[in-house]
Amino acid sequence: MLSVNVLLAACIGYVILLFSIAFIVDRRTRKKPIGWLHSPVVYTLSISVYCTSWTFYGAVGSAARNGLEFITIYLGPTLVFVGWWWLLRKLVRIGRAHKITSIADLISSRYGKSPSLAVIVTVIAVIATTPYIALQLQSVTRSYQVIAGEADGITTAFWIAAGMALFTILFGTRNLDANERHHGVVAAIAVEAIVKLCALLAVGIFATYSVADGLGDIFDDVTIEAIRGSGDIFGPRWATLMFLSATAIICLPRQFQVTVVENIEERHLATASWLFPLYLFGMTLFIMPIALVGLDVMPAGSNPDLYVLTLPLAKQQNELVLLAFLGGFSSATSMVILAAIAVSTMVSNHIVMPVALRLIPASKEVSGDVRSLLLTSRRISIGLILALGFLYFYVSGGSDALAAIGLIAFVGVAQFLPSLLGGVFWRGATRAGAISGLLIGFVFWVYTLFLPSFGGDFILSADAIEYGLWGIEVLRPQALFGLTDMDPLVHAVVWSVGCNALAFILISGLTQNNALEHLQSTLFVDVFRSAGGAPSSFSNAAADSEDLFVLAQRILGAEPARKLFDEMAHAQGQEEGLPHATDTVIARLERELSGSIGAASAHAMVTRIAGRQTVGMTELIDIADETQQLIETSRQLSEKSEELQNTAKQLRIVNERLRTLDAQKDDFLSQVSHELRTPMTSIRSFSEILMNDPDISETDKARFVSIIQDESLRLTRLLDEILDISRLEAGMSQIKLLQMDANDAVQAALDTVSGMTRTAGVRVKTDLDEGPVDILVNDDRLRQVMINVLSNAVKYNTASEPEIFVRTKRVNNSVFIDIIDNGGGVPADVSGSIFDKFTRGAHEGNNNGAGLGLAISLAIMRAMNGNLTLEHMPDKTNFFRLSLENPTANL
């Protein structure tokens, strides 16, 4: 029989050994990294903290009770590691880029560094870890009782809890690493992993080949019932257990700690992807044989949870008993140390720190004061977590099978899964969605699984568990809303995880991300694309470097803070002094601080100094992924090309008009030269005759000279007209306008042409508007126009009794002067072009004018803000109308 003293001495010696390993590794790491510690094997062994005393003792008990079912707890993690390591790789990458310290930090950081979310996750983690720690206390207590005889369970558990608390505080909070890494602890955990594997294999080999006669002998008389356990083994419970264990390997705070936070190199995951499943394979290989041999050999009524210990004990194998005890002790301590470190980090970062930040006056800034506060709060948190574990053990009485207690913790941490997966894969997941999912899942978990686990001793009475809260049947915790005939575990998972995921998705769909959430979501989801992206930016960096330095000193300690700031100053090209508080410096500082106190607290502290944080639109665009940028670019391009097309169209129209104008100008020039040519030709030919022929008579001479004179006059007139029209059209000729009576103007014009009308025998009639008809005109120019029109009317009138009718009238604010003749008006074929230059009426032969008269008249009228139009009558005759503005009409 193994004596208690030997056992205690072995335990203490083992603890001292572990502590020395941790101590030496920590010291050596600070000087220079230790090679073997960086190997993927150590990383894998530290992940095997998954195998706790629940595996070491409980798996055998589970195999003895429920057959093959125990193996689901190891198949789930196997599937995650062999096939889903890329999720873990993404978590590791995110953890590295954002200096994530815990799963609470990851979730809160993803959803806009929300402090409330961090608190919720921390509370769930504490409550879910409590039964798990109680499980370790229970198994160590039981194993101690087996060897030491019937010692008082509660007292033993108390001392074990106290010892473990001390052990964890000594191990885990000796220093505050900038990345929350504990190299010493990881080394010690790796050693413990080897010890527990060897111990279990040793007991297994002993049971199989010493107690029994090989595997064939063990399975010889085993029926299918022993393997399938009671009931349908490959049913919903099997699937649920696979799901839970796969979730637990991702979501358990201590697994997150070793897999993500303590990860040194990403590529270590590649090795762990097969080595960790292999470790689990080794751990479970002899579980079934030990259980079967135990059932066969041990007396009826002995606890199958302790076969690993009682089997060698019954066979008087003292050394093996000691090894088995140390194996169980290793599994329990490694779990407690890491769980307590992980959860206490969360508690101190997300609950104690925010409260302390408010309570500590900002003026009392002592170097490293926050740092020492953090260490103290972590130590107290560790004590509290173990106290809670002990309390759970005390209240629940520790009567349940180990596996059942562990599964309660698994369902608890499974509540993190929707927010975690949604956070790293779904950009649309929002803070509100995560909070509501977590809270709903938590409530269902507490009500359907956690409280009933006390069997009526805590909050819920036994009656309430059996018949529902206040006797309401639909509220039965294990048959909620009438969901009966279900395994309590499956029932709890369906309600808690189901409602959690549903609420998470629904609320996320209904709510919007704010700017910081949006930024974080993109940085998390696209972590492989935006590697090293700044987790946050301050567009308004009015921060004082001095304040930031003080803050860094308070949290990191004097020396590391000095080092960090020197490095940042160096990066800015400064030889000495503090770096400028640029966005980059602030973001870097926040990231470094979040390595110590979590993203939410670091964000709150830095924001308090750096002023209000805002995420600018430009930054959001900057971090948007390439697709979005491509879409933006192509949209801008299409806008540009549309713009170009419009411009081209306008250019085409302008070009068209220019061409027309050019053609008109060419036309005009050719007409002008043609018009000039005729008089020039006759002048030249007559002057040639006069020069070359001396025999011309005096009468002919006089006639020729008079023709030359006439043609010269015509030429001059034509040139004057052309000059006039081009001046008028270019607006160069300033016409002075004066107010006068239109009737007077008409009368004066008629007086001028009276000789001409009399000669042609044309009768003139007038109908003048009463009273003075005021117009603003140039007297001479208006008369020029009227004479032109009147003389046309006289010249081209072909009626037998030619007659001209002139009238003036006011219509609204216009004044019309109509000149109507009875000659039938302008022929229809030229009426459209009558105002064009060099256009004459169809009266061939009467070739006196150059055809510029009407064009000049129109130009004059326009220059006087009036118009000259050809008005058509219903009887197809037409007349000329001079329209002018009435300057007094508006008075």
Add this chain to the structure above:
Amino acid sequence: MSDKIKPENLRPPRRKTLDRSIILLIVGAVLLMPPIIGISLVDSKFGGIPIPVLYVFLIWAVLIVSAAILSRPLRDNDRDVQPSNPENNL
């Protein structure tokens, strides 16, 4: 440290490894989950070991070996990610 996306990050072998590991996950999950795992529940033994036990451990072993083969190209780090040795921090 370079923040740029490098083409070798997207090189086919890595992509292929990812695809194959997803296939491994799906095949493993289907074989080890109901209803498929139910076919192993026969009352006979092979080499003295009951068929359901043999079935589960055999698939488990195959998964481990496949994962070991698949993880080979991943043993090198991404070139743009530095190992976070303690001396690189601070």
